[in-house]
Amino acid sequence: MRIRATVAAVSGALALSAFVVPAAQADDGSSDTSYRARAEQALSHRTVFRAAAVAPPAPDVSFSNFKVAKAVKVGTTNHVSTTATYTLTHGADIDITSDDFANGPFLYRGSSIENATNMLVGDYPATCTATSATTADCTGVIDIDPVEDYLANSDAGTWSGGGLALTYSPRGEKMQGGLGKILVQRTSKLTVNASPEPVKKGKTITVTGKLSRANWEDGKYHGYTGQPVKLQFRKAGSSTYSTVKTIKTNSTGNLSTTVKASVDGYFRYSFAGTSTTPAVNAAGDYVDVTS
The missing domain is CATH 2.60.40 (Immunoglobulin-like)
Structure with a gap:
């Protein structure tokens, strides 16, 4: 809805939440007769300003x-x-x-x-x-x-x-x-990168990634900090991921951890979500393990 809440002073001492309607839609005689414009106007009428007038x-x-x-x-x-x-x-x-x-x-x-x-x-x-x-x-x-x-x-x-x-x-x-x-x-985004590729069995694999989410105020995506994210692995030929460990994103939303190479397969990060940010899985990154 093209309105945001503001605080208006009424009779000097009373402050109540009120909505701001664009000027082109604010008056009953507005030339904008679309359903959306009329709906926004009607919803704005619930404020203290409507209380001072005769409600329709x-x-x-x-x-x-x-x-x-x-x-x-x-x-x-x-x-x-x-x-x-x-x-x-x-x-x-x-x-x-x-x-x-x-x-x-x-x-x-x-x-x-x-x-x-x-x-x-x-x-x-x-x-x-x-x-x-x-x-x-x-x-x-x-x-x-x-x-x-x-x-x-x-x-x-x-x-x-x-x-x-x-x-x-x-x-x-x-x-x-x-x-x-x-x-x-x-909306959330999650990336993953496992390296080196290929890697010898028993050697260390570093798995990095980033969890970010939409910032509605500047129109960009920023790191989601301090969130628990699962590192998961799917063996080549299998369709099921299993959790290897859980780590937290750092102050910029980045992820980094290490594991020992064992068999060919896919690594991914998995975020369970919160009330403000949906769950998301990174696409699996394949690692070829050589003997």
């Missing part, structure tokens, strides 16, 4: 059976998306096929919608199939761009899922949070 009427809808992926990996510049499905329950007076109605899923970072520090929405509304006069099964896409959505590295971790419904004439908005959980993670 809330459509008679509710969301349930919300399902979303366990995690989504976000790199430095790439656009990614994740799909959410849910049940939409609505009043008999709402026509879900009308151009005056739209709904979709969103994600928010924080303990509640009111306390959210960032939100992510989709470029387009969800598609829904009616299952009764007042219920529908819906599928919506949440689009994530680390640049356009102003993701900070501190945004990595657990986000919550929500549902948003919009009416256009008359104007109305309804949002419901606490529908599910998902990890929004900084």
